[in-house]
Amino acid sequence: MSGFSTARQNMVDCQVRPSDVTDVPIIDAMLDVPREAFVPQNQRALAYLDLDLDVSDGASVKRFLIKPAVLARMLQAAEIKATDTVLVVGSATGYAAAVVAKIAGQVTATESDSSLAAKAGTALAGLGLGAVTVRVAAAADGDQAAAPYDVIVLNGATEIIPEGLFRQLKPGGRLVGVFATTLPPRATIVTHSHDDFGHRALFDAVAPVLPGLERIPAFVF
Numbered sequence: 001m002s003g004f005s006t007a008r009q010n011m012v013d014c015q016v017r018p019s020d021v022t023d024v025p026i027i028d029a030m031l032d033v034p035r036e037a038f039v040p041q042n043q044r045a046l047a048y049l050d051l052d053l054d055v056s057d058g059a060s061v062k063r064f065l066i067k068p069a070v071l072a073r074m075l076q077a078a079e080i081k082a083t084d085t086v087l088v089v090g091s092a093t094g095y096a097a098a099v100v101a102k103i104a105g106q107v108t109a110t111e112s113d114s115s116l117a118a119k120a121g122t123a124l125a126g127l128g129l130g131a132v133t134v135r136v137a138a139a140a141d142g143d144q145a146a147a148p149y150d151v152i153v154l155n156g157a158t159e160i161i162p163e164g165l166f167r168q169l170k171p172g173g174r175l176v177g178v179f180a181t182t183l184p185p186r187a188t189i190v191t192h193s194h195d196d197f198g199h200r201a202l203f204d205a206v207a208p209v210l211p212g213l214e215r216i217p218a219f220v221f
Contacts (some may be wrong), residue, residue, distance in 0.1 A: 002009045004036050007048035011068050014051050019069040023076045029102035038095040045115045052208050055093045059113040065093040066155060071096055074176040077189050077202050080104050084150035090210040094120030096155045101129045107112045110137040112211055139212040142168045149173060157185060157207040159215035160213050164198050178207040
């Protein structure tokens with residue numbers, strides 16, 4: 001077993017499984033997708049650590065791969081099926097989209113930075129994940145062209161209520177992400193039912209805020 005393969009197994013055994021992730025397709029996907037392929041060359045030794053990994057590498061904004069266990073727990077809560085269409089918002093270099101593509105039927109990934117979107121496209125194509133479409137778009141905009149979605153995954157945190165993304169969910173659809181609208185921040189699932197949206201906190205979690213989903217500073221006299 002290579003060094004990265006061993007690190008990937010350790011990530012699943014020491015970070016993902018102990019976080020009560022038992023969904024076999026998610027575990028298999030995280031064992032299969034080489035996280036190092038989505039990390040700048042000089043950061044690859046850090047690819048499997050329990051941290052939000054900065055993959056900006058010259059991008060216009062700071063962008064991260066969120067902690068593996070946080071991603072896995074959110075995906076488990078979303079209950080993604082093989083027939084689902086999924087939107088991954090703020091995909092950075094594409095790791096979360098790659099994991100989702102191993103589970104879902106069709107994936108759209110958006111990223112606001114064009115250079116990172118290009119890297120995501122290259123990395124995903126290199127793994128033969130042709131079921132993923134990468135688009136350059138602001139996080140709050142989602143991708144209306146392919147909406148509505150069964151599942152929307154935020155690859156990071158939001159400090160605002162992303163109502164525009166809610167409206168891109170199918171009836172019965174689910175959105176998962178870290179909501180930093182209150183303290184402490186919490187991974188949350190939003191469900192679309194009967195033209196209404198229900199929120200349920202999943203677990204306390206911290207993740208970098210996605211550009212475009214920051215809280216607007218209050219004006220102080």
